[in-house]
Amino acid sequence: MSLLFTPRAVGPLTLKNRIVVAPMCMYSAVEGVPQPWHAQHIGRLALSGAGLVVIEATGVEPAGRISWADTGLWNDEQEAAFARIIRDIRTYSDTPIGIQLAHAGRKASTNPPWIDRGGPAPADKAWETFSASAQAFKADWHTPTALDQAGMDRVVEAFVDSAQRADRAGFDLVELHAAHGYLLTQFLSPLSNERTDEFGGSLENRMRFPLRVAQALRDAWPRTKALGVRFNGSDWTEGGITPDEAAAFGHALDAMGYDYLHLTSGGNVATARIPGDQPNYQVAFAEAVKAATPEANVMAVGMIVTPQQAEDLLVQGKADLIALARAVLDDPNWGHHAAVALGQPEGLPVQYERAGAAHWPGYATARALADGSVAA
Template sequence: MSQLFSPRSIGPLTLKNRIVIAPMCQYSAIDGVPQPWHVQHIGRLAVSGAGLVIIEATGVEAAGRITPDDTGLWNDEQEAAFAEILRGIRTYSHTPIGVQLGHAGRKASTSAPWKGGRALGPDEGAWHTYGPSALPFRDDWHTPAEMTEADMDRVVAAFEDAARRADRAGFDLVELHAAHGYLLTEFLSPLSNHRADQYGGSAEARMRFPLRVAQALREAWPRTKALGVRFNGSDWVEGGVALDEVIAFGRALHEMGYGYLHLTSGGNVARADIPGAEPGYQVRFAEAVKQAVPDAAVMAVGMIFDPQQAEDIVASGQADIIAIARAALDDPNWPHHAAVALGQGEGLPPQYERAGKAHWPGYGR
């Protein structure tokens, strides 16, 4: 039996295999409402053969969007649209569907990558941004307002409300977004958090607000459903978040009741030199957390595209679960094809079985 295709529990949810489709922003929503693009995008991933699909970073408030084109979960129209998509999927797929809830912080109010990927101007609908400190991501980006206690209270309440909406909409899982330079990452890293109060300075102080959000989300999200977190293993810049701090944050979330720890990196500093061309370049962070918190379910991600590579990561104990992103965009049937490559049943939907590899003349000879 392939280890990649063995079941794995994350909290109360049991995945049929260790393959997860990671959240990938589509920048195709209107006023936070998912559109027909999302229907086909999520729908085709729901029949990919993965054990879990997680929908893109979804803003918990309007100011928390990365771009005007992000999905959101702060009003009834957004909640209803997601609920309709999930009802449709449940007529043909039992694949668990999760949503990543986040706040963009100082990286908000920008245009989509193919629209320039830059800070919006006043005539483009720019909005006020917030962060732990009044430090822009780049010199030509918005300078965020340093968050007050009232701002923090508002954001915590927004995460709680979004979690309740996600539950009512029918999501099976929520992933807290604490990575890639967005708000919670900004608090965690000394490169973006220069506060002199109880939320800045020491690693313990920098974790205080992210852990407050995490605890509020834990309380708002049903214990009968799975809850996980994605966070950075490195800023890829000297003086950034340290690995022992990463481990301490992961341990605290595991003890809080988070069902899995999803390790990624980067995105917090524009000048970072990230070795993104190296296959599995982030696995080291998942492995470090897994060794330090062995009881936790740990997810690895980042340039994992070969089935044997994914199998080896799980079989060696470096991580428990593999998340793929670009590989799934390139090949939405990647999990089915990985199963064949590792000697497992292809597991195609019955409507597609006649296209399975076993039916191709000469295949495997």
């Protein structure tokens, strides 16, 4: 039996396999409301063969969106739109669907990446941004307002409200976004947190506000549903977050009752050199957290492309779950193809079975063309 296709308990949720579709921003919402694009996109992922799908970073307040085209979950219209999408998916797929709740902090108020390379939004679309310190992400970006106590209280309440909306909308899981240079990372990293109060300086102080948000979310989210967190193992810059600090943060979250720890990196320093073209380039961070908290469910991500690569990481004990992003955009049937490659039942919807390995003579040729082992 392939380990990748062995079920895994994630809190109260049992995944049919260890494949997770990681959150990927679509930059296609209108005033935070998901559109028909999101309906087809999420529905497509729900048929991918993955054990879990987590949809994109969703702002908990208007100022928390990365761009003006991001999804949000702070009002009734957004909640109703997400509820419709989940309700429709449940007519054809039982794949668990999660949502990543996020606040972009100083990296908010931008364009989608295909407009001006995702730089600061024009004046008519821009808004005030917030961070741990009044330090801009780049020299030519807006300077954020350092959050005071009232601002931190507002953000905590926004996460709680969005979690309650996610529950009513029918999501099976929430993932707290504490990675990629967004607000909670800005508190965690000494490179972006210059505070001299109880929220800056030592690791204990830098973790204080992120852990407050995490605890409020843990208290608000039903124990009958799963709760995870994504956070950085490195800033890829000297003086930034270290794997040891990430392990300490992960250990605290596991003790708080988080059901999985999802390790990623980068995004907090604009000039960082990240080896994103290297296979498994972030796996060491998951491995460090797993070693520090062996009982935790740890998720690895980062240039994991092939089924055997994913299988090997699980067999070696470096992670318990494997997250994929662009690999699934490239091949929306990645999970089904991985099952065949690892000798497991393909698991296609019955409507698609005639295109599977057991029924279609062209399957082997199609896969060979896709992986480049034969020329067209």
